[in-house]
Amino acid sequence: MPKIYLSFVWHMHQPFYKDLVSNEYKLPWTRLHALKDYYGMVKVLEDFPQVHQTFNLVPSMLVQLDEYARGVAVDPFLRCANKDSASLTDGEREFILRYFFQANVQRMIYRYPRYGELYEAFLAVNENTSRALNTFNDTAFRDLQVLSQLAWFDEEFLTHDSDVKALVSKGRGYSSADQSLLAAKQLEKLGLVLDVYRDFSKRGQIEVSATPFYHPILPLICDSQIAEISHPYVALPPRFRYPQDARVQLERSRDYMQQQFGQAPKGLWPSEGSVSDEALCLAHETGFRWFATDNGVLARTIDHAGTPDVTYRPYLWKQGKYEMHGLFRDHTLSDLIGFVYSRMGAKEAADHFLAAIRANCAPILRAGRDALVPIILDGENAWEYFDLSGRPFLRELYRQIEEDPKMEALTVSEAIAKVPAEPIGHIFPASWISTNFDIWIGAEEDNKAWEYLLRARETYDKVKDHVSEEARCLAFEELLIAEGSDWNWWYGPEHSSANRTDFDRLYREHLANVYRALGLLPPEELSRPILKVDIQVTHQSPRGPLRPDIDGQISSYFEWMGSGSYSIDQRQGAMHGQRFLIQELHYGSDGAWLFIRIDFVKGMEESLRGAELRFQFQGTEVTVPLVPLYETPPHDPLLLRAAYDQIFELRISQRAVAKAHPIRFQVSVWKDGLPLDALPQQGSIELLSHELNEWLG
Structure with missing residues (x-):
């Protein structure tokens, strides 16, 4: 009798947040999702042994997870969470207020009454961190530190770990000892994640597949011009063509997974479901034997609507000596789990999902053919929006699948071994989103x-x-x-x-x-940022000629009177990792010399030690070290003089740097080869020729 085979592929992925030079993790999401989803999504299958599934793991995510589990990952978010609240600096307190409410409000924050109270208190001061410092005492900060981490713990840990349950029951008034216990529990739970995948993989209940190592869009790495096929006449950057890099990303992925799981993966979820013939050839050469993408890609490949009768079967892509089995996800059903079912009851959602599958498969079964239904989606981000992280929904879904004799949940490799494949001779180059690459190139x-x-x-x-x-x-x-x-x-x-x-x-x-x-x-x-960041700017044009003394001192209020000034509202853009160093910039001219003054943010002296300023003029870059006095030799056409003490002041020959009018410049702060700040963040400051003419008559 024909049967319905369900093939779930859960994609587990976070970006590579580590800076290899500083060894610091810039964002905490790998750690938090490892606490919340990576373990429990597999562990829940223990109660449903007949339900087999595929988990796609990104190697660069596993590298981060391994460092967290070994306690060697450096994460400023975790440092702030674990530090005694009484010893927090004002900067750390503002950091906590800015970032520790980044969680789903209804499902995660309000699940814990005290966390909800703290969130509402922050809203009451219009999320102004400076005002909140006056209302949040040490006890409030400690409660926020604990609950913001506890909210990310998996249902398995919340249910079965007595220490974690006790922390939840306590609810408020946490102590330093509670903080230490929670920190230890985080480390303990992170250490369980990889083992649960190894265990269920050895049992044969799950299959582990992979993406290229750092999750690149393979077709674009092979040849960025391929984006024109799915989007004719799209504006593209200069051609990027490095298929050798794509090969390295694939080879290193298989090698790493072999090292972690004792066997290399057969399956490939190419990053964002992005495929091309060239990318699949490389995947075959490096040892992968099946791939998956979206049924929108299938529709453009075979010039046929992505209906269930064409989607619910495996395909065999073949070009010469290269061949791979391919699955094409049911876009509609996968998105129902990702975006719709969180707003429904668990049984109502499971009933709807399986009823839709049975209805889609009925004509296929009547024709005497097995139906293979590929359900492929993000395995972590959706659960923030579900009640109890979606576990009631998954349990109800898996229970009904096990109880239905006409339905079976298989790994991808098990499924393609059971259901005959339809041959295809090429693949349409595209991603799973809108069957093109527009998300990643063209804007x-x-x-x-x-x-x-x-x-x-x-x-x-x-x-x-x-x-x-x-x-x-x-x-x-x-x-x-x-x-x-x-x-x-x-x-x-x-x-x-x-x-x-x-x-x-x-x-x-x-x-x-x-x-x-x-x-x-x-x-x-x-x-300078690539993003078009919306930052409030205060810019006053010069109102007269200048002739300040270049000594690095605030000698007189009148010395820079009439100068132009440029500053930004730092509260608008001061995200983590974006420390503003420049408070305000003043500038002006006397017709022969261009004068620039920079006031740095107070308290940043140590950060500026050993730094340098780079001034970008029209076609000319001038580098000036932050030292008490710096002058170019007399024969140098710049005739530059700079001084740094209370402020930074610079005088430079206008003729040497301004080849034409208006005069344009931008300044950036560099240290150890890294850009720390820039003003303006985008574009340049202009000194218009008509302004000079008006001053000088």
Whole structure:
């Protein structure tokens, strides 16, 4: 009798948050999702032994998870959570207020009454961290520190660990001992995650598949011009073509998974379901035997609507000596789990899901054919929106599947061994989103990110044979990280996040690290955000000529009177990792000299020690160290003089740097080869020629 085979593939993925130079994790999401979802999503299957599933694990995520489990990951969020509240600095308190409410309000914050109270208290001061410092005492901060971490603990831990249950029951008034206990429990639970995958994999109840190591969009790494096929005439950056990098990402993925699980994966979920013939050839050559993507890709491949009769079967892609089995996810049903069922009761959602499958499969079964239903989706982010992290829904769903004799849940490898495959001779190049690559390339921000990546990759090729093996390996590792899809997910108009600025900064830091590893100064462009950040700017044009003394002192209020000024509202853009160093900039001219004054943020003296300023004029870059006095030799056309003490002051020959009018410039702060701040964040400050003419008559 024909049967319905369900093939669930849960994709577990977080970006690579670690900076390889500082060894610091810039964002906490790998740790938090490991506490909340990675363990429990597998462990719940223990009660349903007949339900087999596939879990797709991203190797670069597992690297981070392993470091957390061994207690060697450095994470400023975790440091703030574990520090005694009485010894928190004001900066750390503001950090906690800004970031520790980043959780689903209804399902995670209000689940814990005290957490909800603290959240409402923060709302009462309009989420103003400075005002909140006056209302949150040490006890409130400690409760927030504990509950913001406890809210991410998996249902398995909340239910079966007596220490964790006791912390939940306590509810408020937590002590330093409670903080220490919770910190120890985090480490303990993180250490369980990889073992549960190994255990269920050995049992044969789950199959582990993988993506390329750092989650790149393989077709675009092979050849970025391929985006034109799915989106004709799309605006593209200069061509990026490095199939050798794509091969490395695939090979390293299999090698790492072999090391962790004792066997290399057969299956590949190519990052974001992105496929092309060239990418599949590489996947076959490196040992993968099946892939999965979206049924929208299938529809454009076979020029047929992605209906159940064509979606519910495996396919065999074959070109010459290369071949791979392929599954094409039911887009509609997968998205119901991801985006709809969180608003329904557990039984109501499970009933609806299985009824839809039975209705879709009925004509296929009547025709005497088995139906293979691919359900493929994100295995972590959806559960924040479900009651009790979606466990009641999953339990009801799995119970009904086990009880239905006409239905069976299989791993992908088990399913393609049972159901005959339909041959296809090519694959349409696209991702699972809108059957194109528009999320990652084509928009202005996306294209700029690709341009920066290409320049770094070309620089690596030119320099790699002239540096040590250690430097070459570090530079190449940073390039592979920068090739990941996650950075461009946030560029362009499609997505937004409270951490969007953090992703932008981290991407540029990875590229800057490429240059640093090669012994080169990173280009000035990496000092400025790629994002079109909405930051409030106060800009006053100059009102008269200047002639200040360049001594680094605030000699007189009148010395810079009439200057132009430029400052930003730092509260708008000061996300984690984005420390503002420049408080305000003043500028002006007397017709012969351009004068610039920089007031730095108070308390940043140590951060500025050993730093330098880079001034970008029209086609001219001038680097000035932050030292008490700096002057160029008399024969130097810049005739530059700079002084740094209470403030920074600079005088430079206008003729040497201004080849034309208006005069444009931008300043950035660099230290140890990394950009720390820039003003303006985007674009340049202009000194218009008509302003000079008006002053000078």
